[in-house]
Amino acid sequence: MDKARRYLGQALLYGLFFLPIVYFTHLPTHRHLAQDLAVLKIAVRHAGQIIGECTPLGGAEYDKLAPNMKRPETCPRERHPLQVELILDGDTLYRDTVPASGLHSDGVSSMYQRFAIPAGAHHLTLLMNDDEASQGYNWRLEQDIELQPAQVMVASFKEGFRLQ
C-alpha cells in the first residue's frame, strides 16, 4: 500500500513538473503587433561616394614604388557616409548618418530599421545623400502608399529607392 501511495505521489509530482512545461511551450500567446498596424521596413546597403579624387603620381613618387606596384595615379579609399531620412505623412520617422564600414571607412554603408505604423493610406518620402560634397539629397522617392493591417512593406535601395 505504501509503495502504491508512493508511486501515486510520484505520478502527481511528475504531472506537476510537466504540466507547466506543456502549457508554457506555447501559451499564453503574445500580442506582438496591434491588429490595426502594418510594418514598414527600410534597409539600405550602398557604398557612398569616394572622398577626394585620384591624383597623378609625380616622377620621384612613381620611382619609389616597387616594380609591381607602379601605377600612374593614386586614389583615396575613404567613402562618404550616407544621410538617410524617412518621412511619413510629413513626420520624420528616421534620420541618421550611416558611416561606411571597414577600418579605413572604405566599405559599404548598411542600415536597417523597422517601424510599426497604422494601416491605411500614407504619403511616404525617402531621402538619401551619398556624397556629402553635394548639398541636399541626391536620392529621393515620394509615393502614396496603402497598407493593409499586418502587411509588411519594404523600402530598399538598389540604384534608387524601391518599395516592395
Added chain:
Amino acid sequence: MKGLLKKGFNWLDSLFSKAFTPQWNPMYQLGALSFLYYWVVAVTGVYLFIFFETSISGAYSSIEEITVGQWYLGGVMRSFHRYASAAMGICVTLHLVREYAMDRYSGPRWFSWVSGIPLLWLLFASAIGGYWLVWDLQAQYIAILTAEWFDWLPIMVDPMASNFLNESTLSDRFFSLLVFLHIGIPLALLLGMFIHIKRVTGARSNPAKGLAAGTLLAMLVVSLWRPALSQAPANLDVAITEVGLDWVFLNPYPLINSWGPGQTWALLVGLSCFLTIIPWLPSKRAKQTPVAVVDPDNCNGCGWCLADCPYEAVSMKDHDFKPGHKQSVVDPDLCVSCGICAGACPSSSPFRHVDELTTGISIPGLHIKELLALTENKLQQLDADTPHIMLYGCDHGSVVGKLESGSVATISMPCSALVPPAFIDYVLRKGLAEGVMIGGCCEGDCFYRLGNTWLDQRFSKERMPILRTRVPREKVRLRWLGEQGTAELGREVEEFQAYLHHADEEEAYYG
C-alpha cells in the same frame, strides 16, 4: 531572501523524499537530471536531423512530415526533443537557485558556480536555434527579433535583419547555417558541462535509474497526450500580430521589442555579471575554517584521504623523509575544511599506542585529539538514568545541539564523516555510552557532497576505514534527516534509548 529560499527547498526536499525516497529524490539530482535531458535532446535531435530538409520550403514541410506522417516515432521524438529541452531549462534554473539557497557557491566552489553561468547562455542559444529551425510563426518572430537584437551590437557590419525583410531576401543557405549552429552550440554546451563538473570528485552526471525511468515514462505520456506541434508556416510578407511563445526559453523576447535591444542586452549581461560575482559578495555566512593540514610523521601514504576528498584537494607526493613512501598534500585553494579526510585517516584511531592522539591529516578547527577530548568530556558529564547516547552531527544538517540532555551528549562538526569509525568502537568498548548515533544532511544531499555516502560505506564495510566487526551494530545508528528533520531525529534518539533500555533489561533478565 536566502533563508526563505532554503526553507522552501527544505520543504520541497521533504515532499519529494516522501514520494521518491531519498535515493530517487529529483531535488538532489537536478544537475544529473539536466545531463539526462541533454542526452535525450541529443539522441532525438540526431533522429530528427535525418529527416530535416535544410531549405526554405523544406524546413517546415519536413518537420510536419515527421510530426504527422510518423507520429508514432518521429512525432514522439520531436515531443521528447522539445519537452526534454524545456525540462533541462527548468532543472538548470532550479539547480542554480538551489545551490545559491544552500550556500554551495563560494570558497573553492566558485569554479563550479562561475563556469555554470556561460552554460545558461549556451543552453538558451541551443534551444532558441531549435525553435528557429521549424520555420513557423514563432520562428519568424524569433528570427526578426534575434537579428535586430544582434544588430544593436557594434560588431555587425551588415544588419542581420536584412536577411528577413521579406520572402525574397531569405536564402536556403540560412538554414544550413542554422543547422550548423544548432549542432555546434549544444556541443559547446556539452564541453562546458564537462568543465563545470571537472573539479569535483565523482560528480553525479547520471540520475538514479528509477528516477530516469520515471521521467522518461512521464515524458512519453506527455508526448502522446500533447505532442509538440508547429504553428502556421512563416511568411515574411505578413507581419506577426499574435504568436505562441515557449516562455521557458523565449521570455526575453518581448523585452527586445518593448524595451529595445540595448536595454535587453544590458539586463541580460548585467544579470550574468551579477551572478558571476556572487561568490565574492559580502555575506553573513560563517567564514571557512583553516584548511586541512598533513602531519608527515603520522602520514603513511595510504591514500584514503585522497580517495575520499570530495573536491580533489588532496594529492600524493614523495614522503618528506621516508624514502619510497608517499605522503598526502593539501591544495589550499580546493580544500573546503570539511574534515572528511581526517575521518578517513587510519591514524585517527584512539586505540593507537601513543602518548597523545594525533593523526596524519586533520583540520585545525577540530583536530582529532580535540574531538576525542570533547567526546570524553561530554559523555562524562551525562547523569541521567536512561541509556547514554553519543550523538554526532554536522553544522549543515540536523541541529544536534538542540537535542542535548542529561542522557544525550552532542557534538556538531563541519561534516559528520569527520568522525573516524574507530571512535565509535572506542566509545562503546570503553563503556562511555550505551549507543552512538550520527546525524547529518539529508541522504543524497550532503553539504560537502559525499560525507554521508562515505560514512554509510565505512559502516557497511565497503570503504576504508571500516567500522570493525566487533562493534555491536545494533548500538550504532546513522540517520540522514537534514536540518528540517531535527525534530524527527529527536524522536529517533528517544526511540533508540528505549530500544537500548529494553535490550539492557533483556540482557539482565536472560543473562
